[in-house]
C-alpha cells in the first residue's frame with residue numbers, strides 16, 4: 341500500500357477489506373495492494389496512477405480484437421433492451437444463440453457443426469467430460485470413462501477443469517484429480533527434453549499416449565484432451581514430430597480427441613483454430629476467451645457431427661447452465677466474430693503481425709539471460725536461464741517474477757510462468773506496437789540481469 345494517490349489507496353482498502361482475488365496469496369496481496377486498472381483502448385491499459393501499460397497478454401489471452409470497441413458495447417446494449425435473458429432448457433431458444441451457433445459452425449473445421457454453450461472455458465471442459473461419458477454409455481461402452489490429459493496442461497479451475505489440467509499446485513489443494521483422469525508427459529523439450537533432439541523428444545512424448553492407452557486399457561479410455569499449444573503451462577510449442585505421431589496413435593485406437601482451443605481458438609495462431617494450424621481432426625473443441633474477446637463471459641464445446649448423431653439416440657443429456665447461450669453474451673460474440681471476419685484480423689495476423697513479432701522476438705536470443713525464444717502466431721515465450729548451452733536455470737531466484745515486476749514498472753505486461761516469460765498480445769497489435777513491446781522486453785531483461793548480478 342505505497343500509493344500517494346488517495347483514490348488508489350481507497351480502492352486498495354476495499355480490496356483488503358472485501359475482495360478475495362483468484363489465484364492469489366490473499367495475505368501478500370493485502371500487504372502490497374493490487375494495481376487498479378481503470379481503462380483500456382486498443383492494446384493499452386491505464387491504471388489509477390495514470391500509467392499507460394502495453395498489454396502483452398491481451399488480458400488473460402482473451403482480448404483478441406483489442407480494448408474499447410464500441411460495436412461490442414452497442415451489441416450488448418441492444419440485446420439487453422430487446423431480450424436480456426431467457427433460458428434454453430425447456431424447448432425454447434432465442435435468435436442470438438442460434439445465429440452464433442451457425443457463425444461458429446461456419447468457421448469451425450469441416451464436420452463440426454454443433455455447439456453447446458457454457459459460461460466459461462472450465463464449464464466447457466466439465467461439459468466435455470460429461471458428454472464423453474454419456475456418448476460412450478449410449479454406444480454401449482460405459483466403461484470408457486477415463487480421460488487422458490497432460491502434465492502442465494491447463495483446462496480450467498472447476499473440479500473437473502483442475503483435474504483435467506496437469507498443474508500439480510492445483511491438484512495439491514482439494515484432493516485432485518478426481519478419479520478417472522490420468523496424465524501423461526508434456527511435449528516441453530526445453531525443460532524436459534534432456535539429451536534428446538526436439539524431434540526425438542516429440543516422438544517420445546507422443547508415444548506416452550499410446551503407453552497410457554495400453555496401460556489403462558482401450559476399453560476404459562473415453563478421450564484424450566490437449567491444448568494444440570499449451571498456454572498457461574508456458575506457451576509450449578510441441579516439436580514438429582509430436583502432433584503427427586499423436587494423430588497416428590489416435591487413428592489406431594477408438595477414443596475421442598478433444599482439442600482445448602480456449603487460447604488457440606479465434607485467431608491466436610493466425611488460423612481460426614489451433615487445430616487448423618496443426619491439421620488435427622478433433623471430435624470436440626472447447627472454446628472461450630477469444631470467442632467474445634473477453635468483453636463478456638462465454639464458453640462452449642463444438643462437437644463433431646458423428647458424435648452428435650450418437651448423442652441424438654441417447655435421450656436427455658442431463659446437463660446445462662442457467663447462462664448457457666446467454667443472449668447478451670451471444671450477441672457480443674456474434675459481433676466479435678463479425679469484426680474478426682470483416683476486418684480480416686486473422687489474415688493480418690497470418691501475413692503481417694505474426695511474422696513480424698516472431699522475427700523481432702527472436703532478436704532477443706542474443707541476450708545473456710535468454711536460453712530460447714519460441715512462438716507461433718501471436719504467442720511467444722522467452723526462457724530465462726543461467727547457462728544458454730545447458731539450459732540450466734537460476735535456481736531459487738524467482739527470475740521470472742523479477743522480470744515480470746520490471747515489466748510492470750516499465751509499462752509492459754508480460755506474464756511469468758516460472759522462469760518463462762510469455763506474451764499473447766491482442767491480435768490487432770501493430771508493427772509499431774510490436775517494436776515497443778520488444779524494446780521494453782529487452783530493457784526489462786537488462787534490468788533483470790543487473791538485479792541478478794547486483
Ligand SMILES: *Cc1c(COP(=O)(O)O)cnc(C)c1O
Nearest residue numbers: 460461462494495496602603628
Ligand atoms: C483459460 C483456459 C481455460 C479455462 O477457461 P475459464 O474461462 O477461465 O474457465 C481452459 N482451457 C484453457 C486452455 C485455458 O487457457
